[in-house]
Amino acid sequence: MKKQNKYTNKELAQAHVPPHGLTEKQKEEADKQIWEIRKKSLEELDSDKILLSQMMRLKFKMSLYIASNNYDEIYTFSYFLKEYVSSLNMTKHAFSKEISLHNSQLSRLLHNKEEPNKNILIRLEIHSNKSIPAITWFKILEKQREVELINDTKLRESEKAFVKRTVQLVPKR
Amino acid sequence: MHLIQVKSQEKLGALVEKIAPMELKQILKSKQFKFKWNTESKYEVYKLYITESEEIVGLMSLQDWPKELRLEIRLIESSKDNVGSHKKYDRIAGSLIAFACGTSFERGYNGFISLVPKTALRSYYINEYGMEEGGKSVYSDTLNSAELMDKYL
Structure with a gap:
């Protein structure tokens, strides 16, 4: 009750979705009502909405994946382009x-045999009607490069020959 | 995803992640949240935090209705410093609602989400987030959910 006095309804709604406060029976009725609406919405689902849903899902x-701190070798540019x-x-x-x-260039991109240039990233943005911006594709590519750099033990071995001295650090305990 | 620091109007990167029941207990000890979140542990509970400081500024619980291809937002709460005219950050609830829309798309529910609002707050969710009347609930379907994602994520 104190909260009701302290904040306006607009402020409360801007910050929260509070508990609905319905009885069990009232909630059951609410669930039935929304299920009816959902059924109607599914009946009216057309190819445009399905396509939009697929784009938004991707x-x-x-x-x-871009936001997470995890790296996964599966999630390459090629993987998302295939999707x-x-x-x-x-x-x-x-x-x-x-x-x-x-055709052959697309095939190389889909099989991770070629990296896309900026032109391709921008073409993908335009093709998706801006629903997937070029920067999103670019960030996927960047993360793929990070994974490759982290996991490239072969390159580390070969590059050792070019480093004549390493910085001497205090040994870790 | 970003929040806006109200005072400086600076954009701050933010993330939403699922939280484990044990982590939820610790969050609630901080006294930043007042709803009964311990009763939500049987649902999916998410935290919204500022990437740089890791400060948790919002919580949301979702109920999955897989047979109806629908997600229900059960609760959203902004931390106590983020309510009212003196709040520190803006866009907390909007970002969490948009995340629910994204999760709905991800699960093949075409972006359909619903929530049961308190009567006094109903019109706000309709005006601010483009939700539609659904009996005692309000809901967001494909087109509106895509718009919310574009705006907040």
């Missing part, structure tokens, strides 16, 4: 035509 997945093409429900050939890439 964007969210990419954003979560993107699959979300569009179109052939690779048709997709390569839509973004003016040669």
Whole structure:
């Protein structure tokens, strides 16, 4: 009650979704009502909404991976590009035509044999109608490079030959 | 995702992560949150924190209704320093709602989310977050949820 006096309803709603305060029976009624609406919404689901849902699902997945502190070798640019093409429900050939890439170049990108340049990242942004910005693709690529750098033991071994002296640090206990 | 520091209008990076019941107990000891979060442990509880300082500024619990392809926001609470005209950070509840929309898309629910508001607060969720009337609930479907994600995430 004290809170009600201290803050306006707008301020409360800006900060919280408080407990609904309904009885069990009232909540059951609320659940039935929203289920009816949900059923109607599913009936009205058209191809545009399905496509948008696929784009947002992919964007969210990419954003979560970019934001997380975890590295996963699976989540490469190629992985997300495959997901993107699959979300569009179109052939690779048709997709390569839509973004003016040669089939073989798309294939190299999809199999992690080639890194995309800025032009390709921007073409992907334009193709997705800005729903997945170029910067999101770029950050995925950056994280992929980080993973590769962290895990490249072979390069570490070969580069040792070029370092003539290492800094002598106090041995760790 | 970012919050706005009200005083300086500076953008601050923020993250949402699921929290374990043990961590929730520790958070509640801080006295920054007043709702009965210990009763939410059977649902999915998430924290919103500022990336740099790791300060937890918001909590949210979600109930999954897989047969209905729907997520229900059960509770959202901003920490006590973030309520009212003297709050430190803006966009806390909006960011958590948008995260719920993203989770709904991720699970194949087409962005559908709902919540049961208190009557007095109902119109605010409709006006501020574009939610629609759904009986005793308000809800956000595909198009609006995508817009909320674009705005807040």
